Amino acid sequence: MGNPNKNIVVHRPKDLSVKWAQRIVNRFAPDARVFGVDVYSVDVGTSTRLRAEVHHDANGAVPARWFIKTPSLALKPRLITAVPRFLHKEVSFYRSLSAGIPLKLPRILAAESRFGRGSTLVMSDLAEYDFRPGMAADALTYDQASRVITHLAQLHGHYRNKPSLLHGHRWLNGFSHQMENHMGTLMAYPFMKRGLHQAGGLIGKKLHRPALNYAVNRRAIKQLLNTDAKTLVHYDCHPGNIFWAGAEPGFLDWQLVRIGEGIGDVAYFLATALEPQLRRKHEKSLLDQYVEQLANTGAAGLDEDNLLRRYRMHLVYPFEAMVVTLAIGGMMQHETNLELIRRAAAAVEDHDSFAMIKA
Template sequence: MKDLNTPILLSGPGDVSLPWAQRIVSRYAGQAKVKAVNLASVDVGTSTRLRIEVDHDAPELLPQRWFVKTPSLAWKSRAITALPRFLHKEVRFYQRLSGHIPLKMPRILAAESRFGRGSILVMSDLAEHDFRPGRAADALSVEQARLVVGHLAKLHGRYWNRPAVLHQHRWLNGFSQQVEHSMGALLAVPLMKRGLARAGGYVVTGLHKPAIRYAANRRRYKRLLANEPMTLVHYDCHPGNIFWTDREPGFLDWQLVRWGEGVGDIAYFLATGLQPELRRAHERSLLQHYAAELESAGVGAVNDNALFRRYQAHLVYPFEAMTVTLAIGGMMQAEANLELVRRTAIAAADHDSFAILEP
C-alpha cells in the first residue's frame, strides 16, 4: 500500500469524488487512475452507509464496488453513537484485531479515525463477490442457525478466558463502553417506557413492569450479565449483521465488539434470528451444539444446564436493545424493528428471563 497517511474522511455523501477515490486507489496501485465515481445509494441508520461504484484501471488489485460507513446523518442516531465513538471502535477493531478473528468478514480497503473529525470504513461491497447480505428481520432456518452458532463458538473459543489478550486490548471495554453504560443508565427508564408504548401489542403486558424494573437497575443487571469466563463477543449479532457466502455465514458491523460472556451472543442471535416456534423447538440442541464446539476449541467441559441458565438470563438484552432502538427511532427500518421486538419479547417471556436475574 502507498500514501497511508493521506486523509480520506468524508463529512457527507457530497464529498465523494474522483480525487477522494483516487487517494484510496493510490494506496494499492500508485500508477492506477480512477476514471469515474458513481454514488449508487445512501442509507442512513446507526451510521451513514454509502454504496459507491469506482471505475479504475487496477481491478486485479481492488474491487470496483465499495461500501462505505461514516457517522450517521440522522441527528438522533448520531447523538447516541457519536459520544461513545462506536464507529471509531469498529475502525480500531479492523486495524488491530480482525486479522486474527476466525470468521469470514468483508475486505477492508481503508479505515481511518481522527479525534474530533470522525471515522470512516471503506470495504469491498458484498455484491462484488456475490455474497448475500442479510436483512435485520430475516427468519433463518435451523441449518443456518447451526452454522452461525458454530462460527460464534470458534470466535469465543479462540479468546476464551485469555487475560493476557484482554489486557493487551483493554480499549475494547474502555472509554466507549464506559460512556455507553453511563448513557444507558441515564436514559434506560424513559427509553424503555417509550419503546414499550411504541411497541403496543408486540410486547405482552406482563413484560412491562419487569422491563422497567430492569431499566431502573440497569447497572446492577449488566454486572450480572458479565460473569466469567470472558471472551471476545460481537454483541450485536442479528440477521442484518450477517452475510452469506454460499452456505457459510460472515459477520458485519463490529461497532459494539467487547469482552463479555460468550453465551450472550448466542442468546442475542437466537432471539432475533429465529421465529419463536423454531427457536422453542431447537434452542436446547443449538446450545448443546455450541457447548460441543467450545469443547472442541479446547475450553474444557461445559455444563449444559448451567449454560442454558445463562442463556435464559441473557435473553433480556436483545429485548432491551430492540425496544430501545424502537424508542429512539431512525436506527433501523421500523417494520423490521417491530418484528425483532416481537421475537425478543416472546423469547424473554418464554424463559421468564427478567425473573432469573432477580436475587
C-alpha cells in the same frame, strides 16, 4: 507511501470524490488511476452507509464496488452513537484485531478515525464477491442458525479465558464501552417506558413492570451479566449483521465489539434471528451444539447447566436493545424493529428471563 489510511474521512455523499478514491486505490496499485465515483445508494440509520461504483484501471487489485460507512446523517442516531464513538471502535477493530478473528469478514480497503473529525470505514461491497447481505428481519432456517452457532463457538472458544490474545486492545472495554454503559443507564427507564408504549400489543402487559424494573437496575444487571468466563463478543449479532458466502456466514458491523460472555452473543442471535416457533423447537439442540463446538476448540471448565442459565438471563439484552431502538427512532427500519421486538419478547417470556435476573 506513508499512512495508507490517512485523509480518507468523509462526512456526506458529495465528499466521495475522485481525489478521495485515488488515495485509497494508491494503497493497492500506486500507478493506477481513478476516473470517476458514482454513489448509487445512501442508507441512513445508526450510521450512514454508502454504496459506490469507483471507475479505475486497477483491475484485479481493487474492487469496483465499494461500501462506505460514515457517522449517521440523521441527528438522533448521530448523537446516540457519536459520544461513545461506535464507528471509531469498529475502525479500531478492523485495523488492529480483525486479522486474528477466526471468522469470515468483509475485505477492508481503508479505515480511519480522527478525533473531532469523525471516522470512515471503506470495504469491498459484498456483491463484488457474490456474497449475500443479510436483512435484519430475516427469519433464518435451522441449518443457517446451526452454521452461525458453529462460527460463534469458534470465535468464543478462540479467545475464551485467554487475556493474552487481547492484550494491548484496551479500547475494547475502554472509553467507548464506559460511555455506552453510562448513557444506557441514564436513558434506560424513559426509553424503555416509551418503547413499551410504542410497541403496543407486541409486548404482553405482564412484561411491562419487569422490563421497567430492569431499566431502573440496569447498571447492576449489566455487571451481573459480565461475571462469567470472558471472551471476545460481537454484541450485536442479529440477521442484518450477517452475510452469506454460499451457505457459510460472515459477520459485519463490529461497532459494539467487546470482552464479555460468549453466551450473550448466542442469546442475542437466537432471540432475533429465529421465528419463535422454530426457536422453541430447536433451541436446546442449538445450545447443545454450541457447548459441543466450544469444547472442540479446547475451552475448559464448561458447565452446560450454568451456560443454559446464563443464556436465559442474557435474553433480556436483545429485548432491551430492540425496545430502546424503537423508542429512539430512526436507527432501524420501523417494521423490522417491530418484528425483532416480537421475537425477543417471545424469547424473554418463554424463559421468564426477568425473573431469572431477579433471582
